[in-house]
Amino acid sequence: MHEQRALIVEDHPQVTYTVRPLLTELGLLVDAAKNLKIAEAKLEKKKYDLIILDRTLPDGDSFDLLKRIEESTTDTKVLILSASSTPDQRVRGLQLGADDYLAKPFYPPELRARCMRLLMRSKRIPVIKVRISKHLVYDPIQQVLWWKKKKRRFTHREADLLQLFLKHLRRTIKNEYLLDHMWSIEKSPTLAAVHVRVARLRSHLKGMPLEIHSVYGIGYVMKYDS
Numbered sequence: 001m002h003e004q005r006a007l008i009v010e011d012h013p014q015v016t017y018t019v020r021p022l023l024t025e026l027g028l029l030v031d032a033a034k035n036l037k038i039a040e041a042k043l044e045k046k047k048y049d050l051i052i053l054d055r056t057l058p059d060g061d062s063f064d065l066l067k068r069i070e071e072s073t074t075d076t077k078v079l080i081l082s083a084s085s086t087p088d089q090r091v092r093g094l095q096l097g098a099d100d101y102l103a104k105p106f107y108p109p110e111l112r113a114r115c116m117r118l119l120m121r122s123k124r125i126p127v128i129k130v131r132i133s134k135h136l137v138y139d140p141i142q143q144v145l146w147w148k149k150k151k152r153r154f155t156h157r158e159a160d161l162l163q164l165f166l167k168h169l170r171r172t173i174k175n176e177y178l179l180d181h182m183w184s185i186e187k188s189p190t191l192a193a194v195h196v197r198v199a200r201l202r203s204h205l206k207g208m209p210l211e212i213h214s215v216y217g218i219g220y221v222m223k224y225d226s
Contacts, residue, residue, distance in 0.1 A: 003029055004026075004027060004028045004029065004049050004119075005028060005029045005030070005031065005046060005047070005048045005049055005050075006023045006026075006028040006029070006030050006031070006048060006049065006050040006051070006052065006115075007030075007031050007032070007033065007039065007042060007043070007046075007048045007050075007051045007052070008020065008023070008030065008031070008032045008033070008051075008052045009032075009033045009036070009039045009051065009052065009053045009054055009057065009062065009065070010032065010033075010034070010052065010054045010081070011034045011035060011054060011057055011058055012054075015054075015081070015104075016032050016034075018108055018180070019052055019081075019108075019111065020032070022108055022111060022112040022115070023050070023052075023112075023115060025112065025167075026112070026115060026116060026119065028049065028050065031046070031048075034057075034058075035057050035058050035059045036057050036059050036060045036062065036064070036065050037059055039065060040065065040068075043069070047076075048076055049075075049076065049077065049119065050076070050077045050078075050079070050115060050118060050119060051069065051076060051077070051078045051079070052079050052081050052115075053065070053066060053078055053079065053080050053081065053098070054080075054081060054082055055080055055081075055082025055083070055084040055085075055089070055093075056082065056083075056084060062080070063092065063093065063096055066078060066080075066093065066096045066097055066098060067096055067097070069097065070096060070097030077099045077100075077118040077119065078097065078098045078099055078100075079098065079099060079100040079101070079102060079111075079114060079115065079118060080093045080098045080100070080101045080102070081102050081104060081106065081111070082101070082102075082103065082104060083103070083104040085101070085103035085104070099118050100114050100118060102114060108181055108182070109156075109157075109160035109181075109182065110156075113156075130163075130166055132166065132169070132210075132224060133224070135147060135148045136208075136209060136210075136224070138162070138163075138166060140159070140163060143155075143156070143158075143159040145162070145205075145208060145210075147207075147208050147209065150207065150208075152204060152205070152207075152208060154201075154204060157182075157197065158200065158201050158204060160182065161178075161182060161197055161198070161201050162201060164178070164181060164182070165201075165210075165212065165220075165222035166222070168222070169222055169223075169224060170221065170222070170223060170224070171221065172215050172218060172219055172220070172221045173219045173220055173221065174218055174219040175191055175194055175218070175219045175220075176219075177219070178194050178197075178198075178219065178220075179191075179194060182194070182197065198212060198220055209224055209225045210222060210223070210224055210225075211223050211225060
């Protein structure tokens with residue numbers, strides 16, 4: 001069985017810390033390299049399904065590595081994640097073989113969604129619906145929650161938050177965890193923003209057997225009333 005792997009080529013530890021769990025959630029084994037030399041050594045030893053590539057690294061321009069990846073493989077998906085995101089830079093990256101280009105600061109759920117799309121295009125991961133029970137099913141691609149014959153459609157941000165709660169169903173999620181996973185690593189959202197986002201999701205779940213309860217001073221927990 002093919003072990004699905006991803007490589008993060010990034011010199012900022014905080015970015016790697018943020019990106020790694022997003023890829024792990026997609027079922028990927030994740031390696032990291034802080035410069036081009038380490039990345040090249042890893043690429044010689046292993047085959048990767050997905051590479052997250054920083055634009056500028058301490059020992060050179062990642063576009064040189066991108067050209068070599070393009071020449072040596074046809075089914076590795078590459079997403080450039082960079083603060084260098086002028087239109088010319090994006091076009092150049094795509095011309096050299098990148099499959100996608102996302103600017104920093106980035107929104108973590110958007111990065112996860114882009115990676116999922118790339119892997120689906122290469123048929124590396126299946127499209128899986130989340131079945132909470134016999135009558136309650138969530139489709140993460142269509143962002144629709146089905147309850148018997150009722151359905152509720154969510155915006156991208158609501159869907160990201162819903163998926164996070166479903167992943168931790170019946171377990172308390174701390175406010176700090178929500179902050180880390182729902183906003184860009186270079187933005188400074190407040191707890192008030194978390195409360196607003198959760199309140200909106202609560203209102204859209206009315207009529208469904210899923211309820212979000214506040215855990216005073218800690219965070220929230222989603223419960224399923226079957």
